[in-house]
Amino acid sequence: MTKGLEQRAEWTGFQESRPYGPKYDLRTDFVMVYGISDDLPERIEGWRNAGYKIHLMTGVSWGEYQDYLYGRFDGREHWDEAQMDRSGNHLLHGKDVPYMVPTIAFAEYLASHIKRAIDSGAEAIHLEEPEFWAASGYSDAFKREWLNYYGEDWIPPHSSPDAQYRASKLKAAMYYRALDRLCSQMKEYSLVTYGRTVRFYVPTHSLINYTQWRIISPEALLVSMPGCDGFIAQIWTGTARTPNVYKGLRRERTFETAYLEYGIMQELTRGTGREMWFLHDPIEDNPRYSWSDYRKNYRSTVVASLLHPEVKQYEVCPWPRRVFEGSYPTEDGKGKEMIPGDYATVLLTVMNVLRDMHNHDEVAGDDAYTAGIGLCLSNSAMYQRGDVIREGEQEGEAAKYDGTSSAEELSAEQKELLDWSSFYGLALPLVKVGIPLRPVQLDNILTFPGYLDHYRVLLLSYEFMKPEHPGIHQAIGQWVREGGILIYVGDGSDPYHEVREWWNRENSRRSYMRPEEHLFESLGLGRNPEQGEFAVGSGAVLFYRENPAELSRSEAGAALIRSAVKRSLEIRGEMVDYKESTSLHIRRGPYVITHVLDEREADDSIVLEGLFVDLFEANMPVKHSVEIKSGEDSLLFDLNYSDNQQGETSILVSSSRIREELSAENRISFVSESPLDITVSTRLRVPSEPSSVTAGDQTASYEYDGESGTVLLRYPGIPEGIAVSVEW
Missing domain, CATH: 3.40.50 (Rossmann fold)
Structure with missing residues (x-):
């Protein structure tokens, strides 16, 4: 297993609760090892051996915390700290996994486990989803917190707007307190014990989604919290497909909702100096959809996020194992199937494009929007x-x-x-x-x-x-x-x-x-x-x-x-x-990102003319004309972009991570890293048709496009890297 990932900024990462696996080794800059179970040190070591920077992610409002609930941690049961609705039902994320009221005792429990991650060398901690349901506020622990915070006996939240509003403000304040305590305490522990600084981030849904789903979270309060270094914007199909109403019609509007969600998260940290990663998920928590459904909605969320150019860091996938090794319903609903090979290639292409995005600023166009x-x-x-x-x-x-x-x-x-x-x-x-x-x-x-x-x-x-x-x-x-x-x-x-x-x-x-x-x-x-x-x-x-x-x-x-x-x-x-448009689009360096809007008087398509590589297709075809229909999304690489003309030989785009790129008079070579069993697509600019293409010790297939002066290579991927050579 390679240890060759060089030191660099953390442009892309993913989270995974399972031990290292080559089929879901995405070759990003960092991995968020998920959960504080007993095997945490071993899981951290497995990913570290693969060359990753190590972060820890764990739920701050829910998780596998049964030892705390049943008194094995401190000798006292803590089910009174589980969030409860007005009917006396616990609000659960799974069996014996309640959403918690973030008491001081619960924060101390989490701290004891986070120390183990710091002891194992984690460079950053992500405390995800500080969530308090609006329907909750009836547990004994919350009643105690109300008395301490307001100096008066608890009032049922559903009894008046004032009681509901005050309960919600308390919920946000409690999670702020818990996060502030954990971040400050653990940063001090790391400095005192190891002389190194550990960073703290909060992965959180958008303010739009939390409000729509009726969840309370600290959100904007955390921007002013000294110990918080930034956020992950947890936006994906599962949040963005939530129906809304426009012109009287209730329906899913994944692109528009995602666009607004990513927008509020960009605004959360704009000008604050805090970091922000945008999350994408090729599937979602609901496993009942087909791959074609997931694919369409994934495209919409990716394009929606790229329309916000002030954010250039990405969590490219939560739970890649469930994407690359999971099975989902077939189109006819009669069975299940694993990810289609071509779609796996497309996903890796997009993930590597996201890693490149920080190298390119927004390019001003002639068709300025109604901005501001x-x-x-x-x-x-x-x-x-x-x-x-x-x-x-x-x-x-x-x-x-x-x-x-x-x-x-x-x-x-x-x-x-x-x-x-x-x-x-x-x-x-x-x-x-x-x-x-x-x-x-x-x-x-x-x-x-x-x-x-x-x-x-x-x-x-x-x-x-x-x-x-x-x-x-x-x-x-x-x-x-x-x-x-x-x-x-x-x-x-x-x-x-x-x-x-x-x-x-x-x-x-x-x-x-x-x-x-x-x-x-x-x-x-x-x-x-x-x-x-x-x-x-x-x-x-x-x-x-x-x-x-x-x-x-x-x-x-x-x-x-x-x-x-x-x-x-x-x-x-x-x-x-004031200018209305049939699309929302942007250019970021050579990348042309477009969504054509629907629900208009006429469902118009738009046609882009030029010379493009279509990054939403596995074989990265070169196209002179790209038609994008109403409601569809497009991600293109512009071969005529001026910076691409420098040098006759270069790697333009790949569904793999590229390292050790070397160019000579009649040859280019590089090492290509990607998950195991993925077919890699790489398109290069070359001065003439190749005479020889090898990947490892095998001859690789290729397609030369003389008009664009590019060649498409297709070869098997491995995480350790496969040596590729092209001669002409």
Whole structure:
């Protein structure tokens, strides 16, 4: 087994709970060895022997923690710390695997195991998915935490919007406390014991997904936590296929949802200096789909992520063993099949393209987008997603949706709640016409000066979230007065306006019924302006007294949002900048990334002309013309990209990791590393047709394309590396 992976930055990695296996050795920069079981040191050693940088990943809210639950750790059972719903049911991730209330004792338990990973040489720790279900908040441990945090007896979260909001704020604060304690304590342990620094990261779903699935997590709070070095954005088909409503139609919109999810995660760390990896998953936790379904949705998530160029690090796969050794339903549903060979090659191609992405910046095009449009989203959106059962109302069952079951199994009322239409009613009308809307992390406005500088127009509503500090309004007000245009949409109907917060404190000098009253007053408009358009300094406010959820239900609602953005740019004197498009696309160096939008009046295709290598096909064909149909995704390598013309001989793209590349007058050689039993595709630029191609001690097959001056090689992959030589 090779030990030849050179020292380098950690551009790509993956997580795996199983011991080292050559069939799922992806040859990335690092591996996150998953779980803190007794065989952790042996698993770490196996991956280290394969040449990897070693990270540890473990669940911070759930895991195989039965020794803690049943008292074998400290002599006391801890089932009272399992999250519980109002019916007395534990919220489980599996048998004897509950979601935990993150008590001090639980944090100390996790610390004892993390020490073992540090002792075994782990360079970084990933504490994944700090998740507190909105349906929970009824266990004895949570009741104790409520008393300590609020100084009063626990109140059932479902008894009022205020109780639900306060319970959720406590849930986020508890996971912040646990992570802050673990990161600080373990960093000190590593320095004192070994004299080395260990890094801490939080792999987490997006704020959009957690809010939609009704889960509370610290999210934006962690950006200001000293011990947190960054995040992994856990976005994949399982989160992005969650249905939403646009123009009255509820359906899966994997690309659009993923685009918004990756967008809010890019915004979470933009300008903060924290690291961010974007995750992709070729399959998902739900094993009921076919390979063709997984393939289509994987393409959508990859393309959606690449449209956010400020992130250049990737977790290329969670659980590669289940991808390359697992079996999934056939198209006819009568059996199961392992991954098709050509699709395995495509996956490795994409994974190696992701490793190359940091070498290339976004290339400005002639067809500029309607850029600088943002939609504000705050942590507090998670705080108002729990059930509220008013006195006299019939109490139904608390719903828990995590993407592994079908949304169709939910009741009509539960589906409507899962839709989270108040957010999507503002977002989808713009994304669906090719406007690259960016979700804006509202919580960062106060923390990072200049955070809003590159935005021209902001959409804001407090009907699905609340501002957690009045200073946010001062920052927005300054931005508007300096030329920004604020579009506020809300009718004041959200019951969470009544929660006990800064805007309605009884002992405050000024008390407001709703937080937008303070916003409008800060802008000089009085507390309750009429619906309309208002000049504020060099900028303006457009106020629409509409419930944003209602806008998701009709074409008229979507048109209102688009016309508001168009009018905003007109006010700025930039009407020419408003441009709708049939696609969202970007160039990053030689890579051309495109999604063609659907659900338009005419399902238009687009045709790209040039000379391209199609990276979503196993044989990497050279194409002069690429047609991309409505709803489809494309990832191309542009052979005419100017930087590609330097030098007659070069490796352009490969489904393997390339090292020891050497070029001579009539020969190029290299070592190619990839998982075992994968057919590798490598396309090279060469001065003439090869006379000899070998891979190891065998003659390799190749196809020469004289017009492009490239050759495609196909040969078997091995993790240790196979020596390839091309002569002409």
